[in-house]
Amino acid sequence: METNLVKPHLHGHTIKNVNQVFQNQLTKGQRVADAVAGIIGSWTFMVCQSGILLLWMGANIYLVYMRATDPNYFAAWDPYPFILLNLVLSFQAAYTGPVVMMSQNRQAEKDRLMAEHDYWVNLKAEQEIEKVMKYLEHQNEMIKELKAKIEALGAEKE
Template identity: 35%
Template sequence: MTSDGTSRPLTNWHTSHAERLTGGQRAADRLRNGMGSWAFIAAFVVLMLAWAVVNLTAVAWDPYPYILLNLFLSMLAGLQGAILLIAAKRQDAIAAALAQHDYETNLAAKKGIEELMAINRLQLELLRELRHPADDAR
């Protein structure tokens, strides 16, 4: 409660931030989370092994040394680099917004503590007056 009797609204920064994300920001987060998972690594290894096995045994559309596969991997690496940069940029923005939110929370807490300290000082003065009313009269 504030000094005027109203209470400050409680907000969850993460929820309100997630609601303001654009479609591109959500896609970047999903891609980053997907490419940084063990499921992606496992699927990637399986795909590479399947590519090699099929090219060695069946239809050799990309014979060893797998020039086409190297091209695809290079393109994937380029895209992953860009996606990781986008994700890092978003993380920096989130960290900056969280720091600002923490600062605002600290200012509100400081104001509340100062109000409580003022009330506490007033109460101590009143208690002193109640204990020693004759001292004040002299």
């Protein structure tokens, strides 16, 4: 009977946190882009931006109305059709669009790294399972041998 048994619970690979590795590789500009994209993609930003737009339009409409009733009243800085507001929003879109795209590209790269890491983890798990199955087969053979020896000893006693 063989006494050198495989130890399937021992393995020689290190576990790494792909998120931490990826985060450590980001440049300062990439971190800023991700932070900006995170802010732009939030409900807080949507509510604040909507409030600013409503305030801008409301104030200008009010100032146009007040100027019409009193020529000495302060003139609106951006009367309807709000051309300055359109310029500001175009400027914002011109910069936030590429920043969001940079962040999405990095997320796609991170997803690719995660998928690759998952592949290697699954491959290693498959190899470990194969080792465990071989170990179990070996144990089954040993149990059969022991059972046969016990039965043989029992038959000799009778």
